[in-house]
Amino acid sequence: MHQFLPYAWFGGRCVPFAEATISVATHALHYGTGAFGGMRALPNPSDPGEILLFRADRHARRLSQSARLLLTELAEETIMEGIVQILRANRPTTPVYLRPFVYTSDLGIAPRLHDIETDFLIYGIELGDYLSPDGVSCRISSWTRQEDRSLPLRGKISGAYITSSLAKTEAVKSGFDEALLLNSRGKVSEASGMNLFIVRDGVLITPGVDQDILEGITRASVLEIAQAMGIPTLERPVDKTELFVADEVFLSGTAARVTPVRRVENTDMPSQRPVMGAIRDRLTAITEGRDPAYDHWVTRVRLDG
Ligand SMILES: Cc1ncc(COP(=O)(O)O)c(C=O)c1O
Structure with a gap:
């Protein structure tokens, strides 16, 4: 209910x-x-x-x-x-x-x-946990992320979520938790309602804003926090095979917060996720108003104002 x-x-x-x-x-x-x-x-x-x-x-x-x-x-x-x-x-x-x-x-x-x-x-x-914080299994969707030339993808346009819905249900009905969508150029775009990150050799990589992604606010925050923590970051096209050899794969979004990916298709991801763990801890502290360095990211609404 x-x-x-x-x-x-x-x-x-x-x-x-x-x-x-x-x-x-x-x-x-x-x-x-x-x-x-x-x-x-x-x-x-x-x-x-x-x-x-x-x-x-x-x-x-x-x-x-x-x-x-x-x-x-x-x-x-x-x-x-x-x-x-x-x-x-x-x-x-x-x-x-x-x-x-x-x-x-x-x-x-x-x-x-x-x-x-x-x-x-x-x-x-x-709303509690939208996805399990312990991690999700992801299917690579048979549905393709829309293109910005046919639909404004920088906005959260409700009609666009038909593709997310088809992809999510396809994933769940075939035994997975979540869907990863490739874009029309065959590069990894994002999940049904979250952006995607991979870690390779200590570098945090995420598809750029030219990869038909939604410009996620959590995504931008993760990049900024990582840079402040001295973690090298790259925004660039991500190939499907990189998902299978990455040291870490995780999703980001307001609902999903930072969620690890445990498995992509039939490939299990490593269970150690030091980069994701550090970023997630920091993000949690910030959202709970416990990190003075990022207090400017938190709006405090007085109930008796
Ligand atoms: C399609 C899609 N991608 C990514 C995200 C993540 O964006 P944000 O971090 O701003 O919530 C969302 C959720 O808002 C989304 O619906």
């Missing part, structure tokens, strides 16, 4: 979750013309009056950019206002995942992005 936060942000105000409903004729429902964000909100363990958000400014900026890719405007301030209001209305005491969503709210048919109403909502859901 999903545990939703009692109040959602809908029509510019907080309303009971059950009242935040849309029509069956909503344009975005039929055409996938929405874009969403996803951020974790963590009650501060040492201050019950405060909620911690990891890189909320980046999340707001990406969603605002996603809206622009759908030819509509959604200001970062509008997103943050809704986030703060929904947190104050709900006062969560356990970690939650906030899902802001901008979408074409007109009723009726015809795929288009001009002459159309859009709306913005946010709801919250309790």
Whole structure:
């Protein structure tokens, strides 16, 4: 059973979750013309009056950019206002995942992005571990990651997630936990909802932003943390065979955090993951507000503000 936060942000105000409903004729429902964000909100363990958000400014900026890719405007301030209001209305005491969503709210048919109403909502859901922190098995998907020339991949466009859904279900139905998608050039792109890293000879490598990836906020943070820790990093195309000879393979994302890959297809990965372990520990400390050097990555929302 999903545990939703009692109040959602809908029509510019907080309303009971059950009242935040849309029509069956909503344009975005039929055409996938929405874009969403996803951020974790963590009650501060040492201050019950405060909620911690990891890189909320980046999340707001990406969603605002996603809206622009759908030819509509959604200001970062509008997103943050809704986030703060929904947190104050709900006062969560356990970690939650906030899902802001901008979408074409007109009723009726015809795929288009001009002459159309859009709306913005946010709801919250309790979310523990999205993937097992002990590691996942990955199948290389028979589905290909879309190309930026056919779909704006820098935004989290809802319609794009049909490929993620097909790939994820294909992986699970064939006995794996997660899917790794190659792009149309045959290079490794990302997982169904996470970016991918490999470690080879002490170098942390991840597909670059020209490899049809979503520009993940966790991915950018992992790269920055690694560099600060003196770990060499490379953003470059990754071949499929590199997955089988890598010293470490792991995934990154807001929902998945940092998740090790235990097996790719029939190949078991080494069980020692020193690079991933160090980065994961650091990232956990940062998101929990315990790392003063990265306090600027944490937005502290006062519940009584
Ligand atoms: C397709 C896809 N790739 C990667 C990511 C990871 O991005 P982030 O670290 O910003 O959550 C996500 C999740 O948001 C995603 O949906």
